[in-house]
Amino acid sequence: MRYTESLADSPALHHRAGKGLFFNYRSFLWLALGTLLACFASNGIWDLSIAAWLYPTFFLRFTRTHKPLIALAGVWLANVVSIIFVLYESRFPGGPTVILFGAFLIFATIFTLPYLLDRLLTERIGSRSVLLMTLVFPLGRVACEYLLSFVPFGGVFSLGYTQHSNLPLLQLLSVTGVYGISFLITWFASVVAWIWEQRFFWDRIRPLTLLYTGVLVLILLGGGIRLAFFTPSAQTVRIAGVTVSKATSRHASKYIHGEHIDLAQARTAFTIISNELFALSQREARAGAKIVIWAEKDVLTLEDDKAHLIERAQSLAQQEHIYLEMGLAVVHKQATSLELLQNQAILINPEGKVVWTYNKAHPVPGLENIPPGDGTVPVSTTPYGRLANVLCFDADFPSLLQQAGHKGIDIMLVPALDWAGIDPWHTQHATFRAIENGYSLVRQTSQGLSETVDYQGHILAATDYYTTDQQTMVAAVPIQGTWTLYAQIGDLFSWLCCAGLFLLTRLAIFMRSQPQTLAK
Known part of the structure; x- marks a missing residue:
């Protein structure tokens, strides 16, 4: 069997393309569930770390089973709801101003873009490589987070912050900064969404599942080793x-x-x-x-x-x-x-x-x-x-x-x-x-x-x-x-994510229409 088999051969693509897709009301349940979870993964006082890993999966399930306009509108409204929830729980002194509310609406719009890119690009890229297809969404999310770090509100909405209690995972900060953790979270969502589309058929999902699991285990193991054997020992x-x-x-x-x-x-x-x-x-x-x-x-x-x-x-x-x-x-x-x-x-x-x-x-x-x-x-x-x-x-x-x-x-x-x-x-x-x-x-x-x-x-x-x-x-x-790689190279990882997103976009635009496969 071929590892990156063409999506044209996948039952998920035929499900996407059907006319009944527009009227797939059950998918709105996934949107509602994702919206609820997003409210508890928006860097507020009631955050749940697990919610950050789950809600993008449900959003992707929704966007991949609807036409782009419906997908974009649904996720944008969900992001607006979570933003309003953050404004409510943050209790800004004097209340949220019109300017503040407007800025947060812009953030909600920007964080909708990775879902739109995923919806528009994944089918074409998936005909070349399933692995590359799953990278569109995390690369898009990191690019948005990084660009927003230069606005007056800084990087307060990075998904990585939701994992503040996971010390083994946080050691990745010393290499990639907070954006590496955001990448892992959203790559997980993209991989799980694809597994869901494959109806959890093990022969299809095994290679990509083992790849992501291996990467995550290595990161957690490396963080654990750093914590166990390189503890601060100075005066x-x-x-x-x-x-x-x-x-x-x-x-x-x-x-x-x-x-x-x-x-x-x-x-x-x-x-x-x-x-x-x-x-x-x-x-x-x-x-x-x-x-x-x-x-x-x-x-x-x-x-x-x-x-x-x-x-x-x-x-x-x-x-x-x-x-x-x-x-x-x-x-x-x-x-x-x-x-x-x-x-x-x-x-x-x-x-x-x-x-x-x-x-x-x-x-x-x-x-x-x-x-x-x-x-x-x-x-x-x-x-x-x-x-x-x-x-x-x-x-x-x-x-x-x-x-x-x-x-x-x-x-x-x-x-x-x-x-x-x-x-x-x-x-x-x-x-x-x-x-x-x-x-x-x-x-x-x-x-x-x-x-x-x-x-x-x-x-x-x-x-x-x-x-x-x-x-x-x-x-x-x-x-x-102590010395860290991040202190020396800065946001190189984020720049690589931006470059990777650009290349994948170019690939989706200019690649040949015929599906190609890669050896397992």
């Missing part, structure tokens, strides 16, 4: 993350709520917050912490008062011989509100000198109306390894964080500020950058999950803002990172 440094308590935040907010903002009252509120942060930092330093990190925008300061705040931090760092990473927001008084001018992270060394002042490279669209920073990740060599820093949403952009991996960073500091609707998944996404680039990552988060992981993704410490009043995270963090 560690004690790092403490501190965040203003909810009680102090409530107390301070009384001074800046009302119809008008009074400068004196605003300064009182800011002082209450900064006093607690300095006291917590001193406490952790005296308990043995060598690096102390605050959350993003944990302290607010007026532009005129910023220098005095930094002087206090310099004095504390010098007195306690620590590296102090401050997350602060520089604000300007308006009539009824405080306008954000700068979102910064400032690192001060034990000599009391400012090592860097970093401005957020990717302000959150619709929530932070400030100029972005220059996108250069700061780096400093210390007795505790090479340190680097980004702020919160910056970690959703793999290409930005890859700068640090390429520079041989050992510890990445990430002050962050979330909200209940994206807790804990936003922190879980950020930890992917540690495995990709070979460094430990410390994310201190206000109003969300604070977490420290090593370069294999092991959780070293974690605490959640909503489960404790006083959120302090202390971890022993390896001071030496």
Whole structure:
């Protein structure tokens, strides 16, 4: 028997081509089931990792048994439903704006394109090779995810993030980045959809089934070996993350709520917050912490008062011989509100000198109306390894964080500020950058999950803002990172997927109409 037999000989093709196909209402059940599963695989707080592997299979079953227009419309509506579900569960501050909703509709449209490509190309490519046919959908999905990583929302919708708890699988990040996991998930869907079309006839499906299973087993085995035999063994440094308590935040907010903002009252509120942060930092330093990190925008300061705040931090760092990473927001008084001018992270060394002042490279669209920073990740060599820093949403952009991996960073500091609707998944996404680039990552988060992981993704410490009043995270963090292929080659895998999709499209357009076969 021939391995890549012509689809013309397959019962699936005759089923596709029949007139009764348009009226195949049973397939709409698969669309409905896929839509339900997609809602729990959209990178939200209720994600189920298994749902990400299953829902594309049902979508492909639907699209391959309908004419292209019906297939496209059905999957697009399903994607819109899952997007609306994500907006609902994310509970954006102030609610989803028209611009935000419009952007998400565009995402739903873009993620429909891989299904359209699969529907239009697979029959022709399948006459040449079943293996190549099954690659159309995963290549299309990776190409869409990669291109969307350059828009203001970054790569938050990558399917790979749904697998955050599968450490053996996540080791693939060190080679391909998050897109390699998305490829595996969607290739699985494409293979299973084809097996379904073959009515699970073993003689037909055996070669491709064994091929995919072998690839997946090798990846999981390799990840398991990396976890078992190449665990981080370097010396560690004690790092403490501190965040203003909810009680102090409530107390301070009384001074800046009302119809008008009074400068004196605003300064009182800011002082209450900064006093607690300095006291917590001193406490952790005296308990043995060598690096102390605050959350993003944990302290607010007026532009005129910023220098005095930094002087206090310099004095504390010098007195306690620590590296102090401050997350602060520089604000300007308006009539009824405080306008954000700068979102910064400032690192001060034990000599009391400012090592860097970093401005957020990717302000959150619709929530932070400030100029972005220059996108250069700061780096400093210390007795505790090479340190680097980004702020919160910056970690959703793999290409930005890859700068640090390429520079041989050992510890990445990430002050962050979330909200209940994206807790804990936003922190879980950020930890992917540690495995990709070979460094430990410390994310201190206000109003969300604070977490420290090593370069294999092991959780070293974690605490959640909503489960404790006083959120302090202390971890022993390896001071030496590791080499990863991804840090050196970047998104080469994604570019290869884009190139592969282009070549398969050309093959489908220009190949001869006669079915060809390949030897088993």
